[in-house]
Amino acid sequence: MRVAIVHRVDRVEEDNLGELRELCRTAGYEVVYELKQVRPPHPEYHIGPGKVEELKKAIEMLGIERAVFENELKPVQEYNLAKELKIPILTRTKLILEIFSLHASSLEAKLQIKLAELKYELSRAKEKVRLAKKGEQPGFHGLGAYEADVYYDEIHRRIVSIARKLESLKKHMDLIRLERRKRGLPLISLAGYTNAGKSTLFNALAKENVPVDSRLFTTLTPTTRVVRLAGKPVFLSDTVGFIKNLPTLLVEAFYATLREIALSDLILLVADASDPVDKLREKIETSLQTLYNIGAHEVPILLILNKADLIDRDEIELKIEELDPDLPHVIISAKYGWGLGELQQKASELLRGFIRVETRLPYTDETVKMLDEIFKNSRVNLLNYEDKFIRLQAEMPIQLAEKIRRKFNSECFKVIR
Ligand SMILES: Nc1nc2c(ncn2[C@@H]2O[C@H](COP(=O)(O)OP(=O)(O)OP(=O)(O)O)[C@@H](O)[C@H]2O)c(=O)[nH]1
Ligand SMILES: [Mg+2]
Structure with missing residues (x-):
């Protein structure tokens, strides 16, 4: 499917089209047109009416089937854009939800995502139905037949039912918690930006075979194994990755999964050292912020600078000096198994318990x-x-x-x- 991507930014803000392009690729879309505009949000279209015209022409000429906005849109803006452009409009939140739903393999992950989707829909339901009554639009299709309250109630009912199912499904975590309590072993969590190489490292340490992929959000369901770090047995968990502006709804839906990170005895914060230093800094900051938000700020952190095979060691050292992180760190290549001995040594020193x-x-x-x-x-x-x-x-x-x-x-x- 051919798509256009759009980001409206404020004057000093940098655009995030690069990451949006990666997200689109992950969702299976082909990005054939990019649009950036510096301006305050337009009340009707979010972008300016002139840019809407430009986009319309591009859609006709290039056969574009969807437009993906980095910005969050109000229902009325989405409605107006769909009406003008005559194609469905997606936002970053919707796109990430779509990717999560493509990648969800376990029932638990599927339900968590469904819950996030429904909550997103709920916040916009009444306004969407009201707008849909004005005429048929892509993305508003069929909603015109509803009364706003009925539609709202129906979504609400489904939310309650899914939340109940999820409650009875927290088995994975409960089992691990029980096993941990029985054996008294510490828990180490792999955390970090999506695509940093967490699962690759997990596989290397646990001699496992969880899926690894260059697309984003490959891992959604956590996996935990007992591994030996410098001889000490520990539980090691691989889990969902972070991303800038992770929609709050998803943080909420995955709270149970993410919360487990906060209960760990050590966090291995994996970063892609081959990223340019500004990107690297931003991703580490996003990860630290996310850890803070889920209440993990008191857990010791070891920063893992991964993908050292793609870049000179000296260059990584320079980046570290520039970043000046307050965290102990180690340089590795999870793919080639470099530096794993040092990683184990440092992790084992940081482990209390x-x-x-x-x-x-x-x-x-x-x-x-x-x-x-x-x-x-x-x-x-x-x-x-x-x-x-x-x-x-x-x-x-x-x-x-x-x-x-x-x-x-x-x-x-x-x-x-
Ligand atoms: N060159 C190189 N590539 C790596 C290394 N570690 C991981 N990769 C690649 O980076 C990509 C992402 O790896 P994953 O292990 O799936 O990353 P992740 O952090 O688990 O990603 P998500 O689960 O999607 O959040 C894959 O294409 C891996 O092959 C490394 O040390 N060197
Ligand atoms: Mg993974």
């Missing part, structure tokens, strides 16, 4: 069982089978250490700094 213990265990059946649990849930640094006991040095979750101390009531149990 593990303590080093030294103890002696008696030769009993109980110990055999316990050793199994110790191997599963800690990093064993030394295990010596001596004459009367087994000497153990390990780094383990506090919970497990506490269990050992209680079980063997060991006087020789020592926590080492």
Whole structure:
């Protein structure tokens, strides 16, 4: 489908057509016309009437089937544009919703998106029905038959029903939470701008095979695995990416998913180091802001500068100096597995929740069982089978250490700094 993209900006504002083009490509659209205008929003069309004329000509000449606006449009502006241009009008929010719905594989993600779509529709329902009664328009099709209140109520009813279904579907997260509580292992979340390489890194660390793609928002449903970071077992989660101006509706719909990031013990904030420094800064800032918004500001962050294979290391160092982030960082290539050792080392240093213990265990059946649990849930640094006991040095979750101390009531149990 051939589309035109449009961004109206204020005087000092930069346009965001590059990212909008990427979003269109992700949705399967071919961008054949771009329009930028510097002006305050026009009440009727958002862009100026002169630009509407220009757009109309381009639509006829180039066979354009949709116009995508970076700006949020009022229902009346969308109505007027559809009437003049005779093609459906999309906004960035709608486009992102469309992409999310294309990529949603799990029932939970599908419902979350449906919920966001319905909420978006609800906020515009009454005005849209009122406008639709004036005549048939692309995008307003069929709405004229509705009474505004009936349409509004119907959407509202569907929202309530989906919210209820979602409530009973929080299984993935609940199971993980339970398993985590049982094993006492910390949670590390991969976060960052969409397309930064989070899933590629997840696959490298977890020896997994979650989908990776150069288009945006490939991951919508979180995946969690137990992996070893520098020998320490942790839960690692790959989840949905961030984007500038992520529609609030989507943040709300994905709140349960995003919230899990806020409950992590460490965040690996992945960024694409091959981006020009201004883009890189903007994406890191957007990511930090999003983390702040979901309440994750107290979780320690390790900045991962990924895609180091695409750019000189010196150049990355220069960028870091220019960015001067307050965060510890590490340079890697997830695709080629470069720097993963250093990443594990640094991540493991930032992880709270593990303590080093030294103890002696008696030769009993109980110990055999316990050793199994110790191997599963800690990093064993030394295990010596001596004459009367087994000497153990390990780094383990506090919970497990506490269990050992209680079980063997060991006087020789020592926590080492
Ligand atoms: N050259 C290079 N490409 C990479 C590297 N890591 C990831 N990529 C590519 O970047 C693109 C995005 O990778 P993903 O792992 O899907 O990124 P993501 O952050 O999970 O993206 P979303 O799930 O869509 O938010 C893919 O085309 C990857 O092959 C890297 O280290 N070097
Ligand atoms: Mg991904």
